[in-house]
Amino acid sequence: MTQERSNPLFHENLYRPVYELNKAYASLAAGVVTFTSSVIESEGHIGMVGFGITTILTAQCGHYTLKAIPLVKRQCKIFFNKIEFEDIKAIRQEHMAKENILNQNNKKKGNNKIFIGNGFEWGVEHANRSYQIQGLYSDKQEVKLPLFLKPFVKKWRKETLKLGGKPWIDGVGDAERQYVDAETFFGHSMIMGNVGTGKTTMFILLSLAMIHKGYTVIVLDPKNDSSWRKALQLEMEHFGKGEHFHYFHPSKPSTSCTIDPIKNWNRPTEIAERIASIMVESGKEDSFIRFNWNVINSTVNAMLYAGIQPQIKSIARYVTTGKTALTQKCLERHYAKCLGEDWETQLSAKMSSFGKTRLEQMLNYYQQVISQQHQSPEVDGIIQLLTHNAEHMQKMTANLLPIFSVLTSTPMDELISPEEAIAESLDARDEDTRYDTAESESIDYTSNHIEGVSKKSGKIREKDSRYVDTSDIVENGGLLYMALDSLSDTKTAGYLSKLVLADIAAVAGSRYNFSEGRGRRVAVFVDEVHAAIAGNDALLNLLAQGRAAFMQMFIATQTKADIEAKTDPATANRVLGLCNNFFSMRANDTSTQEYASSQFGEVPITSQQITLGQSSGNTNDMTDFGSSYAERLTQQNDKAFNESLLGSLPILQYVARLADGRTIKAKVPVIQR
Structure with a gap:
């Protein structure tokens, strides 16, 4: 076949009547007739001539049968398709799951391959065959299956x-x-x-493969696929x-784990x-x-300044109805920082002239006196919110309140x-460090710092066994499956997706900044x-820089x-x-089809032109007649994978462009246990 392809006149034609099978039938029939007639003529014995001819015909039948079998198999695939199954035990063995999971350091041991289905690398020959089949009649009458099938x-x-779909694509x-090598998926x-x-x-x-490799797995599933x-x-x-x-x-909620999507920052x-x-x-x-x-x-800056851990519920409360209380907490903390814990005793004689209520007095004294030497951006920010025109504030936050x-x-x-009921305080944070400009850049204001301070001050939290911290699961391993229930509440599912992905991105940022990207994948x-x-x-x-933090994304849409x-x-x-690997199942959208087709590029497509001609003269001479027959093979670059094929893929089949440079057509197997 290789020598044939090197011939410039080579043209593959697999989708035709299987003449080899007809020759095999004829040889077999001739062999049977020869054998029978020889036996009859020799009265129960076959002569040497009959035996020789029968042997030759039988060998000829076998020869043509062997040539016909690949063609018959190929042509059967035009009409038929089936679901493929894979045993989970075999996949575990291929992925060396036991060795990888037991290896806590997550270092590569043995092969690092990941099984992605049964298929083939789409090339020039497959493109040419697809164009040939598209040129057949809709009932494929040019191809006839053998009677025994x-x-x-x-x-x-x-x-x-x-x-x-169209089974012939596969x-x-x-x-x-x-x-594929596991590193192929590092590019998302x-x-x-x-x-x-x-x-x-x-x-x-793919997610089972990630478990087998010992990776941490986080799933955001809007549908809750059981x-x-x-x-x-x-x-x-x-x-x-x-x-x-x-x-x-x-x-x-009774069985669900809990998660704080704004804890890590x-x-x-x-x-x-x-x-x-x-x-x-x-x-x-x-x-x-x-x-x-x-x-x-x-609001968040003021909460942190007052020693309150920001959570969505607490932020919502302070934004809507708690600005007064939060302002007072911030002012009290600032007064204590600047004047000492006995600031009320020091200012008891002065404060009455700055307002009627305690808050008015503290606010006015801060603005007129303390802020001149000890200004706080956090205090200024919450005061600005408190004193903002209420009617304008309500108008501007009209879209925020429904979200909360x-x-x-x-x-x-x-x-x-x-x-929510447990206040994790920042009171133990060193005041000098908070204001020391030489050291301010190295201060850790993450919620992990808040927890540490809480423990130092004796407020050790008893964690709910259902609580999951994204940072903990990323670093220590495990699997978080988030069913977002988008069917019944689309908006909430979208909100949760954004919040959780942002939390993961924050963990990735911390890993990249402080761990040099090292850690569990x-x-x-x-x-x-x-x-x-x-x-x-x-x-x-995450898509642009997640790889540096040992994070890889698998995202899907229609x-x-x-x-x-x-x-x-x-x-x-x-x-x-940003996604170096692209997989596509059947898609009817034009833009998706065009993008998928472009991933395969163009290849030379061979086309055959046949010309027939006849001519006759005006004379009565019987030789005044002519005819002609010509075949012409041409090659022209065309799309290796036509857009229309993507809309005709059967269920559980895909085409893919991988980061390693391959373009693949394959079937997704159903995992069996």
């Missing part, structure tokens, strides 16, 4: 129709087990496909890690950024969002603002990512248009560009 046709066709190649992966085409099955295959959740939970239990499987579900402004990003729709910001960002940021209402309603208040799976992408810079940062609708075409292209 007719009894099986009905059984095979039933499963083929269930999977839908039939143009010879499927083999496809593996995008999975696209219509509803019900196999994205979740692909996620199950098959995905159970597959991961059973796998964790199989390796004795069942207690490290954490399940979050807003509709099941490197700068206080990140908290305001996370909450304000929820307000962004279609990727557009406006003056209202910037104003609300300032309101949240000033959603995130603090029952049971969300307990699920994402856990341990983390795999984050986000389904329906378009719901969390609008205004979510944290997600884009079409490219879904991302564009929530952001804009430029952002959609940026997201796709």
Whole structure:
């Protein structure tokens, strides 16, 4: 075959009547007739001549049969398709799961390959075959299956129709087990496909592989797919890690774990950024969002200054009804810092002239006296909010209050603002360090610092066994499965996606800044990512820089248009560009089809032109007649994978462009236990 392909006149034609099979039938029939007639003529004995001819005909039958079998198999794939299954035990063995999970240092041992399905690398020959089949009639009458296969046709066709699409797309190649190196996924992966085409099955295959490699796994599943959740939970239990499987579900508060999505941060402004990003729709910001960002940021800074741990529930309370109380706490703390703990005794004679109420006195004395030498940005910020025109404030925060209402309603208040009643104080923080400009840059204002101070001051928290800290699970391993219940509450699911992804990004930032990117590798799976992408810079940062923090993203959506609708075409292209691996199941969206096709590039497509001609003269001479026949082979570059094929893929099949340079067409197997 290699020598044939080197011939410039070579043209592969696999989709034709199997003439070799007809020759085999004829040789077999001739052999039987020869053998029978020879026996009859020799009265029960076959002569040497008859034996020789029969042997030759039998050998000829075998020869043509061997040539026909590959063609018959290839042509059967045009018409039939089936679901493929994989035993979880075999996959564990291939991934060397036991060795990887027991290795706490997460170092590579043995092979580092990951199984991604059965398929083949799409090349020039497959592109040419696909164009050939597209040139056949719709009923493929040019290809006729052998008679002996007719009894099986009905059984095979039933499963083929269930999977839908065009089975021949997978039939143009010879499927083999496809593996990728684990490092291939370090550059993030995008999975696209219509509803019900196999994205979740692909996620199950990949997330199980991440468990087998000993990675921390975080899943954001808007649908709460029971098959995905159970597959991961059973796998964790199989390796004795069942207690490290954490399940979050807003509709099941009694059994759900709790999580604080704004606990981890490197700068206080990140908290305001996370909450304000929820307000962004279609990727557009406006003056209202910037104003609300300032309101949240000033409130958070004041809370930290007063020694209060920011949580969504507490932030909502202080933004809406608690500004007066928070202002008073900040002023009391500032007075104590500047004048000492006995400041009330020192100022008892002066304060009465600065107002009627205690708050008025403290506020006016601060603005007129203390701020001249000891000004505090945190105190100034909360005072500005308190004294702002109430009517204007209500108008500007009209979009923020419904968000707080959603995130603090029952049971969300307990699920994402856990341990609200426990005040984690910052009182033990060293005052001199707080104001020492030489050391201020090295101060750690993260919530981990707050916890440490709480322990120093004797307020040791008894952690709820259901509470999960993103930082802990990232560094120490485990699996967090968040079912966001988007079917019943789309907005809340989108809010949670944005908040949790921002929390993960903060942990990644801390790891990158303070651990030089070292640590346990983390795999984050986000389904329906378009719901969390609008205004979510944290997600884009994870895609752009997460690799440096040993984090890899697996994100999925239905079409490219879904991302564009929530952001804009430029952002959609940026997201796709940041994902070095692209997988696509069946997609009917034109922009998705065009993008997938472009990943395969162009290849030379061979086309055959046949010319027939006839001519006759005006004379009566019988030789005054002519005819001609000509064949012409031409090659022209065309798309290796035509856009229309993506809309015709059967269920559980995909095409992929991988970071290692390969373009693959494969099937996703269903995992069996």
